[in-house]
Amino acid sequence: MAAGQRRAAGELAAGAAAVLASGISGAGAVAQADLLRAVHQARAAKVHAPAAVAVRVVEHLRAARRDEPAFRLAELADDLRDLLAACHRLAAGDATAIGVSRRDYEPVGDLRLHGIFCEPVRAATGHAGAVTYLADARGRVWVVSDVKPADPAVAVSAVRASVDLGEVRLSHRELSRSGLLAINAHASAAGRLSHGRARQAVAASGSGWFAAPLDALWQTGLPAQVDRWLAAADLPAQERHAGHDLAFLDGNILGADRRGLLLDIRTSLTADHLAAAEPDNDGPATMPGGIVVVTAPLEDPALPYVANLRLLATHAAGRPVRLVGRFAGPRRVAGLAFAAPWLAARHGGHVDLGAGPLNRADLEADPTPRPLGNTPPPAADPGLSSMAGPSIPEADPAAPPLHLLRHHLERVVSGGRAALLAGVGEDARRLSDAHLGAAAAVLAGLGAAGVRRTRDVFGRLDPHDVHQLARAWLTAAVYEQAATRETTRTAWVSAPEWHEPAGSRR
Structure with missing residues (x-):
């Protein structure tokens, strides 16, 4: 170098x-x-x-x-x-x-793709538009993106704009419910398809979420999905593959609380867990996947995310749904789209939560909950009401208090060195009491770097102190990232208790 x-x-x-x-x-x-x-x-x-x-x-x-x-x-x-x-x-x-300046679009051969969903995009960087996610027969996710510097209001109508890809004459919303056939397609390493009139692509029939090949996306185990997401988080943003952070979940809507919509999911046991559960030959053992909080990716009132999730929580409680979300933390996803056996046919198989508002008539077509595909419905729990109550825990009580460290990291970004003048010592002691010695040490080091101000022989503030602060902040930030990633993985793949499904023992 x-x-x-x-x-x-x-x-x-x-x-x-x-x-x-x-x-x-x-x-x-x-x-x-x-x-x-x-x-x-x-x-x-x-x-x-x-x-x-x-x-x-x-x-x-x-x-x-x-x-x-x-x-x-x-x-x-x-x-x-x-x-x-x-x-x-x-x-x-x-x-x-060092990285690369720009990743070129490379030939990827002929592609037969099936639309999954589309979402409006509104970024803090001044970009807006829409993105459609598609999958091939092997389950690899590809995207057709139309995001560019634009007024944020563009995101509201971008999902209805026409896709600029060969001979395709569909909007993003329509493409997410159909498919396309691309000849000699070009794409980036991240899975973004090169578009424009010069490309050879035509619209084709799509596939529902409960049919092949899209159904396979929901058959991937939750631990594998979490590992995919966290592994990609270690890569630079421009090297992460499209859809690396998507969560494909099946579950029953429980209701809502101040955190968001509550979804009770179920996952399959691994081979080790199967042996521990001692299932019989009637079927695979299952475990309660626990409660997942579904929030809105964007809370802008111009987009229908919040209204749609509120309507689902109020009028679809107790019903099964198949959800696509974006991993957003421990037991938390940002809801992007959903499908259900009881969904009205006019939606074309699924609802893009950011593309258009739902209404009560969409949720009253079939009041009888039915399981999704071959997934058994969760066992009835009298402690869970249609609207979440005190019986639903707010958080895992065993979760380490890493938020204390994260709080001070963000305080420095917001308020600078002065933000470290108070509160650091007390939070370092709380971390130490929680047996997080390394977290307490890096936070104490950050606090010490924040108050350290030396002067040169002429009485001027030493600029080297700024670099000491940056080094201490980076040390704490890297530790917090690694520790949070591990606690997040544990929160997703562990269960509150193991049990056998009803009828597995005689």
Whole structure:
């Protein structure tokens, strides 16, 4: 790796450290210009991946200072962590952190694809549009994307806009209910199809969610889905495959509480668990998958996510659904689309929760709940009402309090060094009392770096302290990411208790 690339990485790290020291309130035009200047130098030195992350940091800062509703502090914190981590790897001589400038579309052969669902996109970076997800016969997910710099209001109507792909004359919503045949298709490594009139593609018949090949997406075990999601989270954003974070769940709607819609899911036992459960020959043993909270990906009232989920929780409680969501944390997904045996035929097999509003007539067609496919319905539990009550736990009581560490990481991003002047010691003790010694140590180190201010022989503040703060923050952020990933995996794949289904023993 060239010395110029190390210098470029050092400039990017210095810009990110300055943002951490001052916080969002101090990251005005000057700080943003310094970071963009470092981006220009990094691109000239062919340090592609860190430069791309730095641009996202600047876009998040601008959105925050304009008080845009789409701004998410957690996303800014994650991008700052990725930027500092990449720069640290480059400083240590790891050339794999350089990345590539742009991934070209490569030939992938002929594709016969079946639409799964579509969703409107509204990003804090100023992009808006729609994306349609499709799958081939092997279950690989592909996307047709029409997202570009545009007014956020474009997302409302983008799902009804025509797809620009060969001879296909369908909207995104229509394509998600049919399919396409692409000849000599080109796609990125992430699974995004190259579009335009020059491509050879025609509309074709699709497949329902309960028929092959789409039904296989829901037959993949939940542990495998969680592993796929968490493994992709370790990769740079531009290298994650389309659909890496999609959750394909079957379950019964329980109702709702302040967290969102509550879904009771069921999963199949692994081979080890089958042996422990001692099932008979009447069928596979099953376990309660537990309760999953389904939230809205976007809470903008212009999009129908919140209204649709509220309607489902109120008027479809006790009914089975087949859901596509996006993993959003421990036992939490963002709801994107659903299908059900009782759904009215006019919806074409499924409902895209962000594409159009449901109404009560859609939910009153068949009041009798029926199981989905071959999945048995959950056993009745008198403690679970149609609207979630106190008997439904708010969270796993054994979950470690890593949110204390995350809270301080985001406080620094928001308020800068001054955010560490109070509360750090108490939360470090709480983490230590919870037997999280490493979490307590990195938080204490972050607090110490926040209050450390030295001066040179002329009485000026030492700029080296800024880099010490950035290093301590990065150490805590990397630990929090790894620890949270492991607790998230445990929350998804473990069950509150094992039991045999009714009738498995005689």
